[in-house]
């Protein structure tokens with residue numbers, strides 16, 4: 001998807017997207033991926049609603065204990081705003097909605113009961129199987145979770161829902177079920193699951209390798225330099241994936257003509273080469289003129305550029321730091337994290 005604005009006629013229709021965030025671990029650098037997508041939606045003239053799914057976070061095998069939900073929601077909202085500001089996009093068409101702000105209403109409860117008569121227990125558990133952390137025997141929460149996610153589309157009044165590929169079973173359930181409730185069936189947009197910077201899925205529980213959005217320059221450099229990045233190998237390479245999904249689209253969002261451009265000095269060269277798409281980068285990497293050292297340096301520079309304004313905002317904002325302490329009491333979240 002390019003960052004080119006939609007035609008004026010389409011703009012008036014105002015698309016709604018819903019980017020969901022379960023309040024799990026602390027947001028980290030992988031969040032730039034959906035942030036870039038949201039930035040692209042916004043720059044195309046869409047109206048974006050970000051659902052801070054606090055009650056879902058609670059339902060999901062105690063990922064977020066009830067007493068921290070409010071603070072995590074506040075922390076997420078600040079981080080995501082700062083993240084999008086750092087990408088440099090106009091936020092006037094962006095809205096945050098707290099799940100608990102409507103999911104506890106009598107109307108929602110009644111719809112949930114209605115929906116429970118239209119979905120089989122097996123179907124509901126299957127729908128959430130790639131999302132909730134299974135603890136063996138599925139509990140009722142695992143079944144309630146996807147049903148609430150379906151109703152969210154209706155209650156948020158969106159035209160489309162955007163999420164990772166891991167949402168596909170819930171999206172399939174929505175396709176099969178929404179019409180049975182007299183609700184319209186929404187479009188579902190999915191991004192692939194991208195390898196993390198250290199290889200494997202980037203996870204907020206992997207504290208050592210994950211790059212926090214308030215890490216300082218030295219820490220970012222160190223973590224990126226430790227990342228696994230096999231020469232000539234593109235598959236499973238988190239550094240290249242980050243260039244593909246964040247650095248290149250970020251450059252496109254920044255440019256006047258909406259086109260990506262990445263200037264790089266290749267091995268044994270003195271003049272920079274400009275890459276305009278990922279395929280060119282893949283070819284250069286496979287032939288080793290673009291080396292692991294060079295691509296790591298690209299990611300270090302890009303991350304520092306993106307994270308710097310977020311960390312500055314955080315360090316200057318005592319209220320935010322206080323929220324962080326309450327949201328993540330175990331992490332000593334007062335200062336930008338060092339290893």
Ligand SMILES: N[C@@H](Cc1ccc(O)cc1)C(=O)O
Pocket residue numbers: 020021022051053056131148149150152153163167
């Ligand atoms: N299931 C989503 C979170 C979510 C919750 C409620 C929704 O309505 C949408 C999405 C996830 O795993 O991140």
